[in-house]
Amino acid sequence: MIDENTVRHVARLARLRLGSDEEKVMQQELSGILEHIDAIRAMDLDGVPPTTHVIAVENVLRPDVPRPSLPREEALREADDVVDESFGVPRMD
Amino acid sequence: MSAFEPVIGVEIHVQLSTQTKMFCGCELSFGDPPNTHTCPVCLAHPGVLPVVNEEAVRRALMIGLALGCEIAPRSIFHRKNYFYPDLPKAYQVSQFDIPICGRGEFVALREDGSELRVGITRAHLEEDAAKLTHLGGRRAGAEESVVDFNRGGTPLVEIVTEPDLRSAADAGTFLRQLRQTLLFLGVSDCSMEEGSMRADANVSIRPVGSHEFGTKTELKNMNSFRFLERGIEAEIARQTEILEAGGRVSQETVHYEPETGHITSLRSKEESHDYRYFPEPDLVPVVPDPAWVDELSAGLPELPLALRRRMVGDMGLSAEDALVLTESPELVAYFMEAAALADPKACANWIRGELRAQLREAGTEPWESKVTPAHVAGLVDLLEAGTVSVPAAKEVLAGMIETGDQPAEVVEARGLGAMDASELAAIVADLVAANPDQAQQLRDGKDKVLGFFVGQAMKRTGGRADPQSVQALVREAVADT
Numbered sequence: 208m209i210d211e212n213t214v215r216h217v218a219r220l221a222r223l224r225l226g227s228d229e230e231k232v233m234q235q236e237l238s239g240i241l242e243h244i245d246a247i248r249a250m251d252l253d254g255v256p257p258t259t260h261v262i263a264v265e266n267v268l269r270p271d272v273p274r275p276s277l278p279r280e281e282a283l284r285e286a287d288d289v290v291d292e293s294f295g296v297p298r299m300d
Numbered sequence: 301m302s303a304f305e306p307v308i309g310v311e312i313h314v315q316l317s318t319q320t321k322m323f324c325g326c327e328l329s330f331g332d333p334p335n336t337h338t339c340p341v342c343l344a345h346p347g348v349l350p351v352v353n354e355e356a357v358r359r360a361l362m363i364g365l366a367l368g369c370e371i372a373p374r375s376i377f378h379r380k381n382y383f384y385p386d387l388p389k390a391y392q393v394s395q396f397d398i399p400i401c402g403r404g405e406f407v408a409l410r411e412d413g414s415e416l417r418v419g420i421t422r423a424h425l426e427e428d429a430a431k432l433t434h435l436g437g438r439r440a441g442a443e444e445s446v447v448d449f450n451r452g453g454t455p456l457v458e459i460v461t462e463p464d465l466r467s468a469a470d471a472g473t474f475l476r477q478l479r480q481t482l483l484f485l486g487v488s489d490c491s492m493e494e495g496s497m498r499a500d501a502n503v504s505i506r507p508v509g510s511h512e513f514g515t516k517t518e519l520k521n522m523n524s525f526r527f528l529e530r531g532i533e534a535e536i537a538r539q540t541e542i543l544e545a546g547g548r549v550s551q552e553t554v555h556y557e558p559e560t561g562h563i564t565s566l567r568s569k570e571e572s573h574d575y576r577y578f579p580e581p582d583l584v585p586v587v588p589d590p591a592w593v594d595e596l597s598a599g600l601p602e603l604p605l606a607l608r609r610r611m612v613g614d615m616g617l618s619a620e621d622a623l624v625l626t627e628s629p630e631l632v633a634y635f636m637e638a639a640a641l642a643d644p645k646a647c648a649n650w651i652r653g654e655l656r657a658q659l660r661e662a663g664t665e666p667w668e669s670k671v672t673p674a675h676v677a678g679l680v681d682l683l684e685a686g687t688v689s690v691p692a693a694k695e696v697l698a699g700m701i702e703t704g705d706q707p708a709e710v711v712e713a714r715g716l717g718a719m720d721a722s723e724l725a726a727i728v729a730d731l732v733a734a735n736p737d738q739a740q741q742l743r744d745g746k747d748k749v750l751g752f753f754v755g756q757a758m759k760r761t762g763g764r765a766d767p768q769s770v771q772a773l774v775r776e777a778v779a780d781t
Contacts, residue, residue: 267352290435
């Protein structure tokens with residue numbers, strides 16, 4: 208079982224604000240996932256390559272040929288704030 | 301004086317000069333109006349899928365091959381997760397434990413001719429972030445930043461070295477020559493000022509003789525090699541001071557301020573280094589066909605190190621000649637063309653010396669000038685044949701720069717040909733007769749006075765006389781009288 212501090216740390220990294228009830232639920236669920244991983248770890252996996260992709264497809268590549276970009280008004284249409292033809296965001300230092 | 305030695309490794313980000321971005325067909329641009337090269341993929345709209353740019357893979361492989369890296373038979377992309385407004389997906393697609401290019405080695409040449417070997421840890425593909433600009437108070441009361449996504453998604457290759465460097469000067473030498481190599485490959489513009497090449501340095505110090513590493517700091521965002529060298533120097537000094545005072549260096553990101561020479565700490569944000577990498581499920585593995593890799597390897601241009609070795613080993617050039625002449629692919633091509641036609645050492649001297657000096661005043665480069673490599677070779681041949689003197693050859697060069705005429709034509713048009721022996725002998729005899737004191741000094745063994753006669757002869761002949769011939773003739777004339 209992972210502790211509450213670990214849950215809070217992971218939530219902070221994911222920019223999630225959890226209530227204390229939610230923290231408890233996440234603690235249960237995340238622990239369940241890790242237990243599953245531990246169960247896999249306990250197996251003899253010598254010679255089994257790690258699975259990074261579940262479909263056996265390789266080398267999907269695209270030729271280096273330009274395609275039209277969005278008109279700027281279109282690109283900026285959903286922006287919360289438009290400043291200087293750009294996406295306005297809170298000040299970052 | 302200090303009992304510490306620096307241990308330095310560098311990370312270099314290189315923007316690939318492809319037509320389009322890493323994962324979408326938006327055109328790469330520099331200096332275009334903001335947000336005019338975006339699409340749902342590079343703006344991270346929901347439901348879009350990235351597709352890898354084949355040309356970016358090709359260039360990453362070329363870089364790996366040029367750095368002697370092991371090419372991964374299969375490599376995958378990872379998500380590097382963090383939140384920042386210049387990263388619309390809240391993750392950067394990068395590579396983690398299976399980069400496309402693994403271990404390699406880069407050999408640089410120091411000015412003293414010694415070799416500087418730097419281990420390459422890896423070179424991997426990733427995408428660049430967008431451009432974030434802080435507005436400050438430009439809008440009344442506004443404290444905000446703006447994002448231009450034109451740059452977002454530009455293909456990058458990140459090259460990471462082993463901590464093999466032991467001085468700021470070596471770090472500079474390595475980076476400059478790595479940049480040259482990348483320019484020769486034609487994979488990137490490698491402009492530090494425009495940000496298409498960026499370098500960070502990891503710096504630590506340890507007692508001389510120790511094999512353990514000290515705590516390192518990361519020196520970020522240097523936009524010139526000189527500042528990077530100075531920044532490393534300043535950081536080494538700062539760490540030395542801390543350790544000598546019995547303190548501890550803390551692991552952090554630091555910034556060098558060129559204006560003041562100070563190192564400042566960029567308080568790294570809490571937990572900012574927990575990127576929670578995991579395999580990117582939207583991109584399938586890249587498995588380069590070995591035949592393709594072989595073809596790329598065979599097609600690599602001759603790189604600066606090989607060129608320098610050939611110039612020094614086979615062509616009789618000095619290490620310094622070779623370093624200067626391999627500054628750019630254009631200069632190498634120019635020199636090689638001349639050296640195929642006339643004595644390579646003499647061509648090297650004239651190209652890196654007088655030609656570049658005269659052209660610098662005009663603000664142009666040899667390959668852009670009216671003087672072709674064949675012109676240079678022709679001039680070298682005229683000198684060797686004794687048709688022109690060295691001072692006259694400089695005049696011929698100036699003439700060629702101006703008109704683009706053949707060297708022999710300039711010699712003819714400007715009357716710069718070496719004088720025939722009897723004409724010169726007559727002038728020298730005159731000079732000796734007119735300057736009996738100096739002639740006597742020469743008889744007394746004061747060879748310094750030869751310079752006087754050479755100077756006088758040059759004046760009288762408008763620089764056409766060959767100084768060596770003048771010296772010989774003066775000695776003869778003095779002995780005769």
